[in-house]
Amino acid sequence: MSETEPKSGASMACVCTEDSTTEESSLSINCECPRDDHDIVIHEQTCLLYKSEKMVYPHDPVCECEYPAFEDGVCLCCSCPVNQCRCHKAGREAFDEWRSKRDIGAMPAVLESTHPLMQKFQETLKQFLIKENAIAEEEILNLREELKLSKQEYDKDLESIYRSDHDTNAQRVLIEEYEATLAQRTMEREAAERRAKESNEKYKKAKAKLEEDLTRERETTEEMEALNALCQQLSAWRDETESDLTVSQRMSDKMRMEKQALAAEKRQLDIYLFSLSNEVWKLESKLEMFKKQLEIKNTEMEKVNDRVTAYAAELEDLELDKRRLVSLWNSVIVNITQRDKVYDSVRDDYKTLQDNYRTLLNSLDITKKVVMEEMNKGKEIAMNRDKLNYDIEHAMKLHDTEDIKRQNLEAQISQLTESIEMTERDQEMIRVENQTTRNILKSTGKELERKAEYKLKLENEILLNLQDCLLNDKAVETMANGIRKMREMSRKQEISLMSMENQHAHIMLDIEVMRNRQAKNQVVLEESQAMVKEKEKEIDVLQNEHNHQLSVMTRKQRELDIIMKKYITLKEIFDMKSPQERRIEGLEKQIKCLRERTEVMQHEWLRQQGHVVKLADHHHMMVTEINLIAKQIQICDQKIMRIQAESEAVALERSRVERSLRTLRGRLQVLEHTRKDATERNQGAQRANLAISHEYAANLKERREEETLNHYGQRKVLKLAPFSFSRHEDDGTNEKQGQRRPWRNDGGKERTHGALAVGTSQSNIPSIKTQARFSKADLIDAASTKGSRRPKSCLACSRRASSLITASGSKS
Structure with a gap:
């Protein structure tokens, strides 16, 4: 209807609220009703066409509710009190009741039923009604067939939904089985790790016991060898003492006592020498034991490194399984949502078909009472058509502006890709700079090795000088050999420490590079997320505008449909078509337009969903990359902690070796002093011996x-x-x-x-x-x-x- 019709409808009261005692003037056959500003006829109550207008268009065409809702005791369709409202959208009963209770007044002159014109009119009316009835029956049959087809389609949709439900249930069962197997595998792996740990502990205990037995056996063998050497030395000393006794028989008692004292002192010194040799042997055994322990620790470190790499690989496999399960679950959720959407759409279609069927039946009942409408609405239709053309042009302009915005967004996306390429180039430049810094570190490492070699050369020269100084004493030579071995061990440990420091420096450099990359990636990620949020906001705004425009277009389309319907009804009235045919054609056209509109909207919705899926995939990829970088950082941190622990252990070992070297140097100095004192005492004893002789x-x-x-x-x-x-x-x-x-x-x-x-x-x-x-x-x-x-x-x-x-x- 036009925009002025609601005004006219609102100015008129509802039929059900009018008292039956209201007096009405006689109905006039000729329409002399006034017109409004738009040249639209407003029928009065005395006009014969007033009741047709009231019955066909009694309310606002927007309200098409079957059972109107009530708020505050007022009907929303006709705005009349509830206790008096009996209109029910101008049904048959209301029409019959109104027709039976209305006061017609003086009836116009009507022909008799026996009149030949009246009989001819009745025959033609009967034939016309028979044709209309046949057409209505055909339409009913067609609608029933369509209903059967729709039911078949509905059954097919239900079957597809059932299949999708079955597939989702099967996938859910598979996921549960995967989870059960994963839990079982984790339990088995934990049990295997526990057994391996227990076996390793048993092996370590057995190995420690074996090493203790070996060291005990070595010590006992060394003690046996020392005792055998002592026995041989004692036998030699006994022979010497016997020979000395034969000689000393010629000497006096004083010389014999001195000889015995010298022999006792000699035995004591030999015992001291034997204890010193035992100490040297013990130190050598401890040194060998330390070497073996160092080798064992190195093998254990290698095993631990292999185990860590294996655990990292297993963790990566578990992450891949988790991602696979998550993707499967997401696909299941998508299938479930699609099933729900299909079910809702089928249910809505079924409801719409039922509503259309009811409205069609009601319209078939109502169209029997529809009369000719006015001819003066052509101008209004032309004006509305011009207005609609203007609205369509405005919508096209809005569409062009939206297309320009889309092109701008694509240009921004291309700029973002170029910025990403620039960041990748910067990463390449940083990698080249890192390579140059590594080369510089290698050169500095080589210089450090040359300095270390020069240091070792100086230490070897010092050792040679010490060896030249200490060649006269066997015990000092053994100590010098021990010092030399300790120096060699310290040199090897220093070399290993330097190599570990270099590795630590390289790893720290790699970690800094990775942190820098992570920071850059985080910044890029935040920027991209901010841009994505902005784009989503823009998309929401555009979607809202699009929905608003669609609502406006639907409203305009509804108005256009109403106007075209009126135009078609007028045209068909003049073409002598039945109202049922006109109603059916109008409904077919409306259904066709609705289908086209739904197809367009479905295409648009699918395009938007594809864009949303792409954005979700991109976000998922970025999240996976961030997780991978975080895992790499964790692995690097673990390596750093392990290297720090190794460096601390090496530093402790180095400090212990330096402490032992300091003690050995102190012992060497004490030995030198004692050797000088012994030589002086020996010379004094020789002088005293000469004096006594x-x-x-x-x-x-x-x-x-x-x-x-x-x-x-x-x-x-x-x-x-x-x-x-x-x-x-x-x-x-x-x-x-x-x-x-x-x-x-x-x-x-x-x-x-x-x-x-x-x-x-x-x-x-x-x-x-x-x-x-x-x-x-x-x-x-x-x-x-x-x-x-x-x-x-x-x-x-x-x-x-x-x-x-x-x-x-x-x-x-």
């Missing part, structure tokens, strides 16, 4: 002089010449002995001069010759015995020095 020789000379004084007292003058001869001979022998034994020359000369002085003072010249000769032989024997016994005393002194060194080292 000379004193013993002097005492022996005195005793023999006393014995021979009485026998040779009368030959003093005769023995002067031989005395001088013996003196010269004695000097010659002493010179020979001095050439052979320079360390006993001075003492011998002093003692001989002392003996000569004593002999001359006592004026026992004849006995001096024999005494001098005897003293000469005794001195030779004593010198020979002392010379043969010198290495033993030196060995004892060295053993005492070594025992003192070990004692000082244990105290420190």
Whole structure:
């Protein structure tokens, strides 16, 4: 209807609220009703066409409710009280009741039923009604067939929905089975890990026990070897002591006691030397044990690294399974939503078909009472058509503007792709810079290795100098060998530490690069998410505008349909078509337009859904990339923690080795001091031994002089010449002995001069010759015995020095 018709309808009261006692004037056959501003006829109550207008168009055409809702006791269709409203959208009963209760007044002149014109009119009316009835029956049959077809389609849709439900249930069962198998596999993996852990612990315990047994066996074998060596040394010492006892029988008790003291001191020094050798063996065994432990730790670290890589691979597989399950579940959800949508659409179509069928039946009942409408609405139709053309042009302009916006959005997307390419180029440049920094680090590492080699060369020179200084002592040589081994171990550990530091530096550099990339990716992701949100907002705004425009277009289309319907009805009235045919054609056209519109809207909806799916896939890809980067960062953090732990362990080992080196250096210094003290004591002991031997020789000379004084007292003058001869001979022998034994020359000369002085003072010249000769032989024997016994005393002194060194080292 036109825009002025609601005004006219609103100005008129509802039929059901009018009292039956209202007086109405007589109905006029000729229509002389006034017109409004748009040249539309407004029928009055006295007009014959008023009741047709009231019955055909009693309300606003927008309200087509079958059972109108009530609010505050007022009907929304006709705005009349509820207790008096009986219109029900101008049904048959209301029409009959109104027709029976209306006051017609004076009836116009009507022909009799027996009149030939009336009979002819009745026959033509009967034929016309028969034709209309046949057409209506055909339409009813067609509608029933369409209803059957729609029911078949509905059954097909139900069957497809059932199949989709069956598929979704099967997929749900598969997902549950996958989850059960995944849980079972995880439990089996945990049990296997538990068993592997227990077996590893048992293996470690057995290995530790085996190593303890091996070390105990090695220590026992070393102790046995040491005891055997000690027994051999003791047997050798026993033989030496026996030989010494045979020699010492000629000596006095004082010399025997001194000899025993020296032997005891010698044994003590030998015991000290033996304990020192045992300590050296223990240190070597500990060193070997440390080496084996280091090898075991390296193998365990390799096993742990392999296990970590295996666990990382398993985690990646689990993540892939999880993604697969999530994608399957998403597909199931999509199928369920599609099923619900199809079911809702089928139900809505079924409801619309039922409503159309009811409205068609009502329209078939109502169209029997429809009369001719006015001819004066052509102008209004033309005006409405012009208005609709203007609205269509406006909608086309809006569509063009939306197309321009879409092109702008595509240009922005291309700019975003170019910016992404620029960021990738920047990443390539950063990678090249990282490669240059790595090359610089390699060059610095090579320089550091050269410095380390120079340091090792200097340390080797120091060791050579120390070896040259410590070649005279066997214990110090063994300690030097131990120091050399420790230095080599420390050098290897320093090299490994440097390599680990280089690896740590490389890993830290990679981590920084990855963090920088992650930060850039995060920034790009935030920007893209912000742009996506903006685009979504724009899409929502455009969708709202589109919906508004669609609502406006539907309203205009409804108005156009109403106007075209009226136009077609007028045209068909003049073409002498039945109202049922006109109504059916109008409904067919309306259904066709609605189908076209629904197809267009479905295409648009599918396009929007495709765009939404693309955006969701892109977002999912970005989330997966972020998760992968986060996992890589976690793996790098774990590697950093592991490398830090290894570096700390190496630093502790290095500090321990440096501590042991410091202790060994302190022991070496103590050994040097003790060696110097031992050499000084040895020299003092040698001097004391010489003094004692000379004193013993002097005492022996005195005793023999006393014995021979009485026998040779009368030959003093005769023995002067031989005395001088013996003196010269004695000097010659002493010179020979001095050439052979320079360390006993001075003492011998002093003692001989002392003996000569004593002999001359006592004026026992004849006995001096024999005494001098005897003293000469005794001195030779004593010198020979002392010379043969010198290495033993030196060995004892060295053993005492070594025992003192070990004692000082244990105290420190």
